Amino acid sequence: MKKKKSIQDFYGMKEKGEQVTYITSYDFPTATFAEKAGIDMILVGDSLGMCVYGYEGTMPVTMNQMIVHSEAVRRGAPNTFVVGDMPFLSYQTMDEAAVENAGRFFKEARVDAVKLEGGVRVASRIKAIVDAGMLVMGHIGLTPQSSSQLGGFKAQGRTLESAKAQIEDALAVQEAGAALILLEAIPPEVSGYIRDLLTIPVLSIGAGPHCDGQLLIVSDMLGIFEAFTPKFVKRYAEVAKVCTEALTEYVKDVRNRTFPEPKNIYPMIPEELTKFKEWAAAEKKAKEMKPPK
Numbered sequence: 001m002k003k004k005k006s007i008q009d010f011y012g013m014k015e016k017g018e019q020v021t022y023i024t025s026y027d028f029p030t031a032t033f034a035e036k037a038g039i040d041m042i043l044v045g046d047s048l049g050m051c052v053y054g055y056e057g058t059m060p061v062t063m064n065q066m067i068v069h070s071e072a073v074r075r076g077a078p079n080t081f082v083v084g085d086m087p088f089l090s091y092q093t094m095d096e097a098a099v100e101n102a103g104r105f106f107k108e109a110r111v112d113a114v115k116l117e118g119g120v121r122v123a124s125r126i127k128a129i130v131d132a133g134m135l136v137m138g139h140i141g142l143t144p145q146s147s148s149q150l151g152g153f154k155a156q157g158r159t160l161e162s163a164k165a166q167i168e169d170a171l172a173v174q175e176a177g178a179a180l181i182l183l184e185a186i187p188p189e190v191s192g193y194i195r196d197l198l199t200i201p202v203l204s205i206g207a208g209p210h211c212d213g214q215l216l217i218v219s220d221m222l223g224i225f226e227a228f229t230p231k232f233v234k235r236y237a238e239v240a241k242v243c244t245e246a247l248t249e250y251v252k253d254v255r256n257r258t259f260p261e262p263k264n265i266y267p268m269i270p271e272e273l274t275k276f277k278e279w280a281a282a283e284k285k286a287k288e289m290k291p292p293k
Helices: 007-016 028-037 063-076 095-109 120-131 160-175 188-197 239-255 270-289
Strands: 020-024 041-044 081-085 113-117 136-141 180-184 202-205 213-217
Touching (some): 028 063, 041 063, 063 081, 113 120, 120 136, 120 160, 160 188, 188 202
Parallel strands (some): 081 113, 136 180, 180 202
16 A cells, blocks of 8 residues: 655655655546556645636635545545645635635545645735644745736746745745745746755746656646646646547447447346246237227
């Protein structure tokens, strides 16, 4: 049985220069696959708004949706470190709300940590959750929940001013007590600087190779989500294509009556089949002899 990694294990990996493997998953089957593959960490991301529910972005995702999907992932990967992604307005309003909603992830879905977006502006939220005894992962750079303020889904840290802002945010996240941090869509020079500056593990999604681990969204890497593909994604499979081809074949077989085949049916016990045929014939004959009303 796979042994679930702890936060101490991730700190040890950082010290040894070992890479953390991190994947975003939303359901029981893919969580099961991830655990079998030896993935270290699973994020139940609010990107499920787009990848599962077909929303235009992450804003409509609710706490209840996140809890339900986190519960499913935990059942599928009981021996993997699971992070619950706090959705929009589950922590932005006040520290108390942040603690309460983070607590739901731990109590109801049995996650190992929660993730929230932002640096300096959410430092008090991170501290409040940590002070309540829960592990927190920070998230800076391209933060989808505040993408409108960033001018859209754009990489951050590409100018000196922006790079310094990312560094300031990273330090604020660490000082607030976060145990890990995720950098999204930041140049490798900046993410490498942050990785060396911080004592906590620094993970990357589109932030280059100089971090302590890498994250990809399962729907992107497996070719399930086709609406768009971020630049930082590497496709390891074309599942959408395979599924579409399979469904097309199914439609053809049903219409041509080549499915189901004999091997796909449940035959009656031979002697019971004889009885059934005799009974059906008698029933038919009785109906034919019955005078019309």
